[in-house]
Amino acid sequence: MTLSVVNTAEDASPMRGLLPLWVGVFAYALLLLAGDRLLIDPDTQWQITVGQWILDHRAVPETDIYSFTMRGQPWISTQWLAQVAYAKIYAWFGWTGPVVLAAGASAATLALLTRFLSQRLSNSATLVFVSVALALTAPHILARPHVLALSVMVAWIGGLIAAADKHRAPSFWLLPLMVLWANLHGGFVFGLVMIAPIALDAVVNAEARLRRSLVLRWAAFAAAALAASCCTPYGWNALLASQKILALGSALPLITEWRPADFGVLRPFEIVLLGGIGLALFRGIKLPPLRILLLLGLIHMALAQGRAGEILALLAPLILAAPLARQIGGADVAGSHAATPVRGVLFGAVAVALLTGTLAFASVHRFAPNTTTSPVAAVAALKKLNLARVFNDYDFGGYLIASGVAPFIDGRTEFYGEKFFVDHNAASGLMEPDNLFRLLEEYKIEATLMRTQSAATKLLDHIDGWQKVYADDVATIHVRKPGAMHTIEPAVDSKAK
Incomplete structure (x- = not known):
């Protein structure tokens, strides 16, 4: 598969606009079949327990009530909404529930990434990026809160990048995403941090006469996003809680998902990294300076902490899409959507097929933690x-x-x-x-x-x-x-x- 421009007939095909649907269906089916793999992390069990406590008490925890070593010490759960979702679906469907929820959320993330990329790149280029994203995120796709927040991250960063590509400020309609992210997972802090470099990219590439007003609009959006991130039961304390992770220091390398990349054995990350470098050299791809800095920053994070591999896999394509489209050719989205009635019938049929398939598989396979x-x-x-x-x-x-x-x-x-x-x-x-x-x-x-x-x-x-x-x-x-x-x-x- 090569990064190339598709012909006019392919671009005009009514099926082209359905690529995100097929990617989502494939990803969901694949993850459902590997469902037990999504339950290998022991944290899933205490996450569900905390979620059930929140449902039972109609409150969020503020002190530890679980351990005997730290009982009564201040503790907040910045993942409370995701924990509630897992607890509720577990109460309804047993272990099948968390598996389906995590698989569905992951599939939605990849479908959303596909939608963003297919508006800018050819089908083949889009599928290359999405395949790489699936390969790098697969080890981290678990029935845990961060999986539910991945689609929000893609939508948020995608919205910021889309605004920067047009030399505009982001729409304030993105702010509900930040509210949702802040209640799903502590990674929302990363979304706040990314505003500054993406804003700088937008301002630098805008016309000189527009830069001042653009700076003010991005600053207003950043302030509003910061306020939105405090719309949690814990207020601004949820924002401060992220400092505790950064303060773990020497403990981080002892946790598998936080260890630096290991190149002693050939792994997907090394293959993707070397392949990307080789392709860039072969095709002579050039990126704007600030996009290079953004990409290098994501690569550094992935090298420093294995957990960041999913961030690189999902966000690097968003950063690269527009510059690549200008060099290797973009997608002609005109006429690429099927008629609404046809799409509606198709979506309904796919939904029924997925539901039927899920019920059939769950009836013959019992999901259980490792x-x-x-x-x-x-x-x-x-x-x-x-x-x-x-x-x-x-x-x-x-x-x-x-x-x-x-x-x-x-x-x-x-x-x-x-x-x-x-x-x-x-x-x-x-x-x-x-x-x-x-x-x-x-x-x-x-x-x-x-x-x-x-x-x-x-x-x-x-x-x-x-x-x-x-x-x-x-x-x-x-x-x-x-x-x-x-x-x-x-x-x-x-x-x-």
Whole structure:
């Protein structure tokens, strides 16, 4: 597939305007078939639990009510609306609900990206970009709040870029998107930050006589967007909450999704990056200076943090679309839409087909969270012990919250903070064995619930005062028991020199 201009007949085809629909259908079907993959993250379980709490109490949390280590400390959920959505659909449809919601939201994101690009580029160019976006976002498509916010991000940045391409200020009709984004996920701060560089691009490329008024209009829009972002139950505190993530420091590289890009093994990101560089060199593609800076900024983010790969995949095409269209040819959108009645019938038929297919697949396939992060049997055994202070594996925190057991730590890393998380990681992985015993004593731990194959579990098997009371392939429970004796003195060979 090459980046080329399609002929007039293709551009005039009534089916061309339906490309976003077909992309959305394909993406949804693909993600639904891979539905269990969307439930591999343990955070999904505590997100649903928080959402149900919000529904039950008709309020949003302001202090921690889940852990025993941080109970009562200030904590807000900047993802409350997404959590409510997941909780509600889970209550209605079980685990099928979150899978369908996440798959549908992801499909809508790709369809929206396709719509934006197809208005500027040929079908082939659009499909190249969308395929790349799907490949890079796939590892991050999970039943979690950020997935519900991706389509909002694309619509928001797409609106800003469209205004910049026309050397105009954005429409204030974009502001409801910021309100929605601010209640769905903390990533809305990124949307606010992007206003400044995109505004600069618009102003620099505008006629000199229009620049002053354009600066004022962009400034007014930025101020309005900032105010819109505070339209949450937490007000401006939701904006400040993002600082806690930035303050995690040395904890970020310890979290898989926040680790820097690793080129030790060939992965899709490296293939896309090298392919993009090669294509740009081969075709002699040139970009305006500020678009280059925007693109380099997104690439830097993706290199520094794996989680940012989805941002690069979805936003880079929006930044590149207009400059590329001027060099490789754009789309002739005239006459590219089918008659409204025909489209309406088609959309209805597709919707019915997707609903039928979803129900049929859900009837023969039972969706469920990954068993490696859901120690079902171990937690059932733990509850029988009636213990309150349990030192748990980080990935078990979500299931513990969902099960009504107060964890030592869970996926709310920004809440626990850098030192707490790093200390726990060093203890559970025995990078600093003294840390394990210090935390066990400092927090008066009564039992541990760790992965059976973890270093800490293996060590406790041989430590006096800790008794193994349960073990399976997923998790092991050790209970503090003063009389437990496990140490066996090694035999001494008196003949050894």
